[in-house]
Ligand SMILES: Nc1ncnc2c1ncn2[C@@H]1O[C@H](COP(=O)(O)OP(=O)(O)OP(=O)(O)O)[C@@H](O)[C@H]1O
């Protein structure tokens with residue numbers, strides 16, 4: 001499949017009163033048309049900031065994109081999102097790239113009808129008239145599985161359950177037929193049964209509309225049934241990227257091993273959050289000169305304390321940023 | 335929502351009953367209302383005649399029943415000073431007070447809200463500093479002092495405005511400004527902090543993620559949410575302005591209810607004081623109900639109960 005989004009060496013920092021937060025430190029990845037890429041990693045690993053940076057949604061100040069490229073492809077043409085003007089970016093946001101955020105309760109405006117909140121995007125990007133936008137919105141509500149969409153058009157967010165609100169958010173995200181939908185932990189705030197319904201809805205919509213999905217999550221259990229590829233982030237860097245089955249079968253980064261070890265069994269009632277890797281993630285206020293995972297890593301050796309590993313090819317369609325070759329059980333030579 | 339309003343009206347009725355009770359007992363706290371109302375050198379015969387005429391000789395519960403049924407139909411007895419029914423005297427002064435309060439509120443809103451919005455959109459800018467300075471002044475300057483300074487400067491020195499009375503169209507401007515200034519200050523601060531809070535709400539991030547123009551986001555998504563807390567403050571402040579302009583009306587010789595109240599207290603004209611007190615409470619309570627209604631209209635979470 002052709003590439004639709006290509007991010008190279010993205011660096012984003014926050015200049016706060018406490019110091020400089022090195023939130024994203026040279027992240028690179030690509031997204032293919034129609035695929036689902038899952039981004040996993042502990043809290044604070046830079047998943048959200050990466051996506052927000054690409055679309056100019058970083059609050060600035062304190063945020064600043066220091067360097068990098070983010071090419072959006074249209075056939076053979078490509079444009080760098082990071083070099084676009086605000087006006088150009090606004091055309092992309094909501095038009096070519098839709099968003100779904102974590103908390104459907106706070107992500108919808110409480111004083112506007114949900115119909116209005118979907119329709120305004122249609123008016124903005126597709127230039128529909130009010131009536132056309134209304135009719136299209138009702139179709140969209142139907143498409144995302146909201147019963148009685150005609151009557152629901154005039155309802156306010158608080159009149160919906162959490163799951164239904166997330167369906168509304170999804171309707172907003174897909175309203176203008178985007179090529180990419182970025183879903184930032186879209187199921188974290190929902191009940192388990194509702195989570196499954198939302199995942200199913202995404203899969204159905206992707207089949208019908210063919211958009212690519214970037215699915216940010218803590219929950220590796222959801223990833224296996226949903227994603228084509230997985231990008232593992234750690235300390236504002238990419239630790240590993242691989243097709244989903246390969247990653248589960250044979251993780252190549254010790255951090256991924258830890259994550260998979262932390263995956264709860266289906267019969268356990270414990271929290272699904274990824275918390276059980278020993279030690280704490282790096283303090284992003286301090287720029288590192290060595291592998292950010294070294295002090296939590298049982299395989300770490302001298303080199304890990306001297307250099308920062310870069311992302312290197314490691315097998316078919318896979319890359320890993322680690323000096324230790326887990327497969328062979330010894331340091332990598334390159 | 336109807337139940338909510340029925341409860342609200344019920345509450346107001348109870349409160350009003352409480353006010354009537356208070357107003358009734360207020361003049362009887364010292365035991366003998368006649369000695370409170372008559373001048374100190376009245377003869378015992380005159381006192382006795384006065385008690386007889388006002389019905390102060392009757393048992394307290396009879397007096398209360400009498401006062402209460404009278405209050406219900408707006409009869410607070412005759413003013414001692416004017417020797418005519420008290421309530422019509424109050425109503426006569428109502429237009430002047432309402433004019434003062436309305437103009438004061440308009441000044442506060444038309445200056446305070448835009449300043450708060452601009453300050454909230456661009457915190458730290460010059461206009462933000464001006465707004466915050468004005469807010470601080472508005473909430474800390476004593477109004478009688480400001481009134482005197484303004485009279486000295488704008489009326490006496492510059493001659494821009496009349497210094498007292500209500501006989502020119504521009505007479506209202508100085509007293510209304512002084513009356514509205516604290517509210518103006520409060521509106522600047524409240525609007526500013528509401529904008530700052532709403533600006534970073536998740537749903538505003540959603541609005542940006544839809545590619546909307548900042549102009550649309552502020553006018554539609556931010557402002558409608560900011561308006562909600564403003565309504566309740568405006569309602570409360572308007573009630574306070576309608577009832578609380580004693581100093582300002584007296585200093586500017588503004589012929590409203592506040593001035594009448596001040597005079598009535600001086601004359602020990604208690605029927606008049608009681609009429610003003612009960613009437614002002616009715617106005618404030620009614621205003622509260624309207625405020626809640628306005629609140630419900632702009633906040634769908636209340637309109638459609640959650
Ligand atoms: N506005 C901001 N100001 C300062 N620091 C910020 C800001 N936004 C994010 N950060 C910092 O950037 C880092 C990465 O945050 P990010 O939200 O991308 O993490 P995440 O991987 O999405 O985590 P989570 O799973 O909790 O959502 C964190 O250390 C966070 O504190």
Ligand SMILES: [Mg+2]
Nearest residue numbers: 047048049184
């Ligand atoms: Mg996040």
